[in-house]
Amino acid sequence: xxxxxxxxxxxxxxxxxxxxxxxxxxxxxxxxxxxxxxxxxxxxxxxxxxxxxxxxxxxxxxxxxxxxxxxxxxxxxxxxxxxxxxxxxxxxxxxxxxxxxxxxxxxxxxxxxxxxxxxxxxxxxxxxxxxxxxxxxxxxxxxxxxxxxxxxxxxxxxxxxxxxxxxxxxxxxxxxxxxxxxxxxxxxxxxxxxxx
Numbered sequence: 001x002x003x004x005x006x007x008x009x010x011x012x013x014x015x016x017x018x019x020x021x022x023x024x025x026x027x028x029x030x031x032x033x034x035x036x037x038x039x040x041x042x043x044x045x046x047x048x049x050x051x052x053x054x055x056x057x058x059x060x061x062x063x064x065x066x067x068x069x070x071x072x073x074x075x076x077x078x079x080x081x082x083x084x085x086x087x088x089x090x091x092x093x094x095x096x097x098x099x100x101x102x103x104x105x106x107x108x109x110x111x112x113x114x115x116x117x118x119x120x121x122x123x124x125x126x127x128x129x130x131x132x133x134x135x136x137x138x139x140x141x142x143x144x145x146x147x148x149x150x151x152x153x154x155x156x157x158x159x160x161x162x163x164x165x166x167x168x169x170x171x172x173x174x175x176x177x178x179x180x181x182x183x184x185x186x187x188x189x190x191x192x193x194x195x196x
Contacts (some may be wrong), residue, residue, distance in 0.1 A: 014052045017042050018084075026101035028154050029153060030109045041142060057114050065119055067102060068124040075128075085135040086186060089157065092128065093182040096161070100176035104165050129154040136193070143169060145193045160185050 024033045039049045053059035079092040139145035168177035
């Protein structure tokens with residue numbers, strides 16, 4: 001087996017740090033997980049962690065960026081540009097199943113995170129907004145769906161998702177909650193936006 005170059009080793013270490021950090025954030029919470037906890041779980045020195053991520057904020061931002069990239073990639077692989085709205089909503093919920101624990105922490109702690117990290121979360125959702133709204137436009141033109149502005153459209157869908165994710169212990173003994181409630185949430189959302 002070929003030896004990794006120094007650059008490849010650095011990239012591998014960085015990827016490992018991000019993966020373990022995401023798991024710790026998912027399990028314990030973003031705010032409560034310290035850089036010492038992360039270094040210990042990664043079996044690296046505190047200094048090594050700061051070589052890759054000079055500040056805790058940069059580490060959190062990198063984890064959120066990684067989440068956004070993986071979410072977009074997974075959603076992109078499941079969706080087409082002309083996908084009907086119901087199928088697109090289902091694809092979104094199914095993709096979030098894989099990330100539900102981390103996503104729950106991210107949305108529940110978003111108000112206490114630095115503005116740059118919150119902005120990144122909003123950017124992830126904004127990219128979804130365009131895709132979802134375009135999928136709903138034909139239904140709005142035909143009169144099947146109410147004419148709703150783009151921001152309200154996505155915010156309504158996210159409000160339903162977020163409510164169930166944040167309160168998942170009330171709705172099921174099983175997690176991820178989206179694995180068990182996706183069809184009900186889509187039905188509820190579509191009933192809200194339908195004209196009849």
